Structures are given as C-alpha cells and as structure tokens.
Amino acid sequence: xxxxxxxxxxxxxxxxxxxxxxxxxxxxxxxxxxxxxxxxxxxxxxxxxxxxxxxxxxxxxxxxxxxxxxxxxxxxxxxxxxxxxxxxxxxxxxxxxxxxxxxxxxxxxxxxxxxxxxxxxxxxxxxxxxxxxxxxxxxxxxxxxxxxxxxxxxxxxxxxxxxxxxxxxxxxxxxxxxxxxxxxxxxxxxxxxxxxxxxxxxxxxxxxxxxxxxxxxxxxxxxxxxxxxxxxxxxxxxxxxxxxxxxxxxxxxxxxxxxxxxxxxxxxxxxxxxxxxxxxxxxxxxxxxxxxxxxxxxxxxxxxxxxxxxxxxxxxxxxxxxxxxxxxxxxxxxxxxxxxxxxxxxxxxxxxxxxxxxxxxxxxxxxxxxxxxxxxxxxxxxxxxxxxxxxxxxxxxxxxxxxxxxxxxxxxxxxxxxxxxxxxxxxx
RNA sequence: GGGGGUUUGCCCGAGUGGUUAAAGGGGGCGGACUGUAAAUCCGCUGGCUAUGCCUACACAGGUUCGAAUCCUGUAGCCCCCA
Numbered sequence: 001x002x003x004x005x006x007x008x009x010x011x012x013x014x015x016x017x018x019x020x021x022x023x024x025x026x027x028x029x030x031x032x033x034x035x036x037x038x039x040x041x042x043x044x045x046x047x048x049x050x051x052x053x054x055x056x057x058x059x060x061x062x063x064x065x066x067x068x069x070x071x072x073x074x075x076x077x078x079x080x081x082x083x084x085x086x087x088x089x090x091x092x093x094x095x096x097x098x099x100x101x102x103x104x105x106x107x108x109x110x111x112x113x114x115x116x117x118x119x120x121x122x123x124x125x126x127x128x129x130x131x132x133x134x135x136x137x138x139x140x141x142x143x144x145x146x147x148x149x150x151x152x153x154x155x156x157x158x159x160x161x162x163x164x165x166x167x168x169x170x171x172x173x174x175x176x177x178x179x180x181x182x183x184x185x186x187x188x189x190x191x192x193x194x195x196x197x198x199x200x201x202x203x204x205x206x207x208x209x210x211x212x213x214x215x216x217x218x219x220x221x222x223x224x225x226x227x228x229x230x231x232x233x234x235x236x237x238x239x240x241x242x243x244x245x246x247x248x249x250x251x252x253x254x255x256x257x258x259x260x261x262x263x264x265x266x267x268x269x270x271x272x273x274x275x276x277x278x279x280x281x282x283x284x285x286x287x288x289x290x291x292x293x294x295x296x297x298x299x300x301x302x303x304x305x306x307x308x309x310x311x312x313x314x315x316x317x318x319x320x321x322x323x324x325x326x327x328x329x330x331x332x333x334x335x336x337x338x339x340x341x342x343x344x345x346x347x348x349x350x351x352x353x354x355x356x357x358x359x360x361x362x363x364x365x366x367x368x369x370x371x372x373x374x375x376x377x378x379x380x381x382x383x384x385x386x387x388x389x390x391x392x393x394x395x396x397x398x399x400x401x402x403x404x405x406x407x408x409x410x411x412x413x414x415x416x417x418x419x420x421x422x423x424x425x426x427x428x
Numbered sequence: 429g430g431g432g433g434u435u436u437g438c439c440c441g442a443g444u445g446g447u448u449a450a451a452g453g454g455g456g457c458g459g460a461c462u463g464u465a466a467a468u469c470c471g472c473u474g475g476c477u478a479u480g481c482c483u484a485c486a487c488a489g490g491u492u493c494g495a496a497u498c499c500u501g502u503a504g505c506c507c508c509c510a
Contacts, residue, residue: 256464259464260464260465262465263463263465291463292463292465293462293463293465294463295463295464295465298463322464325464326464374474374475374476375475375476375477375478376474376475376476376478377457377473379478380457380458380472380473381457381458381472383458383471383472384457384458384459384471384472385458385459385471386457386458386459386472387458416457416458417457417458417459418458418459418464419464420457
C-alpha cells in the first residue's frame with residue numbers, strides 16, 4: 001500500500017513546483033499504487049546532475065509504493081526538445097542515439113528497483129513511435145492540437161521571439177511527448193507525469209491529449225530546476241557537466257563538486273537530491289547557519305551522493321584522492337590512482353632514462369611539467385619554498401630526480417604552491 | 429598642411445646624464461592564516477650554461493668615460509591652427 005506521506009515528503013523537500021490538480025493528485029495517490037513517468041533525454045550516454053534529480057523523483061515514488069516508468073526518449077531524442085533551449089538543436093544520428101539510450105538505461109538500474117511488485121519499467125518511446133506513420137499520427141494526434149494553444153506555450157513563444165527561431169521539427173516535439181503520456185496511460189495505466197519545471201508545457205499538452213483521445217484525467221507534477229543561488233544551472237563546472245559515469249567524472253571529481261557547493265545552495269541540493277531525512281536536514285541547516293566554516297552540510301552531501309552513485313569503493317577512493325590532492329602524503333599510490341586524482345592536471349612524458357645517471361634536475365623538471373615558464377621562475381619558486389615533490393616540500397635548488405622519487409610505477413608528482421600540480425610520466 | 433605634447437616593465441605610473449633590472453600601486457606567483465572561502469599580513473615578480481653574464485624604458489642612429497634620461501630621424505597616440 002502506498003505511503004500517505006509522499007506528498008508531504010516532496011513538499012518539505014521543495015520538490016513541488018507546480019501541479020495540475022493538487023487535490024485530485026493527492027486523492028489519486030492515496031487511492032492505491034499509481035504509475036508515474038518521467039522522460040529522460042538521451043543527449044549523451046550518461047546522465048548528469050539534472051537527470052539525477054528526476055531519477056530521485058521516480059525513486060521517491062517507488063519507495064512510497066508506486067510504480068515508476070523511466071522513459072528514455074529514443075524517438076523524441078531524434079527531434080530535440082526546444083524547452084529551455086535558446087537554439088535549434090543538432091540532431092543526433094540514430095547510432096549515437098541508440099548508444100546513448102543504452103548508456104543511460106544502464107545507469108538507471110542503480111537507482112530504481114526493477115524487481116518486485118512495483119518493479120520499475122524502462123521504456124523507449126522509439127518502440128511505439130517508429131512504426132507510427134506520419135499520416136496516422138497527424139490524424140490521431142495532430143488533430144487534437146490547436147495551433148493557437150501551442151503558440152501560447154512558453155517554450156514555443158520564447159523561441160519564436162528569439163533570433164534563433166524554431167523549426168517545424170522542434171515545434172512538433174510537444175506532440176510526441178504528449179502522445180507518450182497517452183500511450184503510457186493506455187498501455188500501462190500511467191496517469192502521472194513528473195518532470196522539471198521546464199517540462200510543464202509538454203506535460204500539460206499530454207494531459208490535454210489524454211482527455212481528448214482517451215477521456216482520461218491525467219495529472220502532472222513538476223519539480224523546480226536545480227539552480228544555484230545566482231540563477232545558473234547546477235551540475236556544471238568549468239570543465240563541463242558533472243556526469244554519473246565514472247569514466248566521464250571520476251568519483252573523486254564528483255565528490256569534489258558537491259563539497260564545493262556554495263553555502264547558499266547546499267541545503268537545496270540535500271533536499272532535492274538525497275534521501276537524508278528531515279531531522280538531519282534541519283540539523284545540517286542549523287550547522288551551516290551557525291558554523292559555516294565547518295561545512296558539515298557540504299561534506300555530508302558529498303559523502304551521501306558519492307556513496308549513492310559510486311558505492312562504497314567510489315567513496316573510499318574519492319576520500320583518498322581528496323587527501324592526496326590537498327597535500328597529504330602520497331605514499332604507495334598506483335599510476336591508476338594518480339591519473340584519476342590528477343585527471344585535470346597537465347602532465348608530460350619524458351624518457352625513463354632521464355632518471356638514470358645524474359638524474360633530472362628539478363629546475364628542468366618544473367619546466368617540463370609546465371609549472372615554471374623559465375628556469376629563473378623555477379629557481380624563484382624553490383627559493384620561495386613553494387615547490388613540492390610528491391607533496392614534500394623541497395629547498396635544494398640542485399636536487400636531481402631519480403627513480404626512487406617515483407610516486408607510483410611511472411609518475412612523479414610535482415607541485416608548485418598550494419595546489420598547482422604537474423605530473424611527469426616516465427613510461428618504462 | 430603648420431605648431432605643441434606624449435610613448436617607461438603584464439597594466440597604471442614615477443624617474444630627466446652615473447649603485448636604474450628601473451620608486452609606488454594594481455595584477456600575478458609563493459608563504460602564513462583560513463572554510464578546498466573572503467579578507468589580511470610577509471616575500472617574489474626580464475632571461476641565462478647563474479656568486480657571473482646578457483637583454484631591456486616605442487624604433488633606428490648620434491653625443492658622452494657613461495643615457496630611460498641630451499640630439500636627429502621614423503612610427504603610434506593626443507591637443508591647437510588651416
């Protein structure tokens with residue numbers, strides 16, 4: 001039996017941005033297990049933070065006793081959702097799209113339970129759209145879409161007013177998503193669609209279509225977008241999006257991203273993205289208030305997220321990497337660990353033989369690693385006490401690096417200043 | 429077209445014949461402190477085969493034992509007259 005407090009839960013977490021029929025939805029949810037769907041855009045072969053938020057939403061529904069459907073937009077992804085986009089989107093190739101759908105589907109298995117009574121369903125709208133002929137679609141679906149109403153949608157209007165304009169293809173996107181809802185209702189009894197607040201227009205379009213085609217009353221629920229206090233989308237770094245795929249964003253980088261969330265944003269992240277309970281949430285909120293320097297909330301967020309998305313091992317390696325990156329002893333690292341920690345650090349490759357004989361002069365090494373632009377600069381840095389080999393400060397201007405200085409099989413870690421690193425690789 | 433002024437290091441800005449690689453500030457870089465923050469404080473801030481050498485004050489040439497500093501020419505910028 002569904003838990004009655006799902007709405008309360010979503011509500012204290014601030015996850016309810018808009019609902020089509022508050023009372024109706026509450027009544028529906030209380031009446032028995034429901035099916036909810038959220039669509040995911042297969043724009044890449046991995047989810048990022050935005051998608052995670054939606055996934056958590058489905059997870060919350062599932063935990064409350066409902067059945068989630070994660071709909072991967074194999075068909076809609078071919079068109080491109082204009083909502084919230086300022087420009088016409090580039091179309092993806094069919095192969096790329098398939099690879100993306102597979103990648104995203106794989107990741108979802110971690111967050112949703114695909115077994116049991118309320119087993120989650122993973123569907124791809126390409127399955128029902130691919131055979132749908134254009135003519136039939138226009139007769140069945142297009143007929144129910146007054147252009148006037150479509151023109152009124154925010155997503156369409158903003159694009160029409162902009163310079164970029166809007167192609168017919170993107171204009172039609174809404175019909176496809178609307179039809180998905182109808183299809184899922186018909187085939188799977190799905191009466192609720194959730195999504196980010198940018199999906200409001202698409203969701204209500206689906207509700208309208210459901211009323212016309214099926215005579216069904218469908219419901220919609222949107223969550224706020226995850227933005228920073230200064231209004232930018234979360235989950236972006238200078239180096240690009242924060243991905244769930246450890247190959248794209250290492251657990252360490254992932255952990256770091258959350259640790260660095262601004263005080264003003266951290267509680268919102270915890271509310272939106274984690275399953276940390278209200279009591280602890282309140283506790284963390286008051287700690288952030290009274291002792292922001294400790295950043296208890298950030299650390300808890302990072303810890304929770306990393307463990308949840310990358311498991312115990314991921315968390316452990318993130319912690320170790322953090323310790324090393326912030327100047328801790330390097331000890332017995334492996335090439336693998338070091339290249340993960342220093343993924344964004346410039347590295348250069350030198351002949352192994354440079355370490356033989358006399359060894360490699362530190363002044364040269366710093367230049368090789370890109371940490372000094374000239375030998376004068378390198379000497380100066382050493383004199384200033386700002387040079388570290390494998391995180392140990394050095395002071396000898398004439399130091400020569402030899403094999404024993406390797407931190408791992410083939411890498412020496414040089415550092416200038418607090419955390420400006422440069423790697424030297426000496427492949428065997 | 430004529431007259432006057434100006435041009436300095438990453439940026440701004442002193443310097444007007446001799447410790448001037450060039451005051452001061454900004455920036456940058458180190459260090460201390462700190463919340464993997466901000467502020468603050470301290471040091472460094474042309475290059476090199478480095479206790480010395482080389483290149484630098486728009487560019488080229490000249491005067492001088494010696495010039496960023498004086499002279500001539502060229503270029504850029506600014507102002508005034510036509």
